[in-house]
Amino acid sequence: MTDEIKVPDAGTADKAKLTVAILVVIAGVAGYYVLAGRPAWLRWTPVAGSLALAALVLAFSRYGREFRQFVELARVELRKIVWPNRQETGMTTLVVFIFVVVAGIFFWLLDLGLAWATKLITGQGS
The missing domain is CATH 1.10.287 (Helix Hairpins)
Known part of the structure; x- marks a missing residue:
């Protein structure tokens, strides 16, 4: 049908x-x-x-x-639409900000680790 x-x-x-x-x-x-x-x-x-x-x-x-x-x-x-109130908007913004900072630190540490491993493998660090 x-x-x-x-x-x-x-x-x-x-x-x-x-x-x-x-x-x-x-x-x-x-x-x-x-x-x-x-x-x-x-x-x-x-x-x-x-x-x-x-x-x-x-x-x-x-x-x-x-x-x-x-x-x-x-x-x-x-x-x-049920729009969020001021408190919900502030809390969501804070959570997003914290997540961005944590993700930035994670990727910075990942970059440092990969750079160290690349120098170790290629022998450029000595």
């Missing part, structure tokens, strides 16, 4: 909106290159404007509705 997930196909209007959004961004990038000799802020203005306009066009498509629904569900899940 297999359950297939059915994804609704985007309608013609949504595909047209997506195409328009892509063309708007391409036009903004083209505007960037057309204004090659101008100051940077003036060259980036068409790019920023085209991105804003493309986002506005996409917001009124099925993709925009799905994105808004995703953001709303993510916010609901974010509210369900």
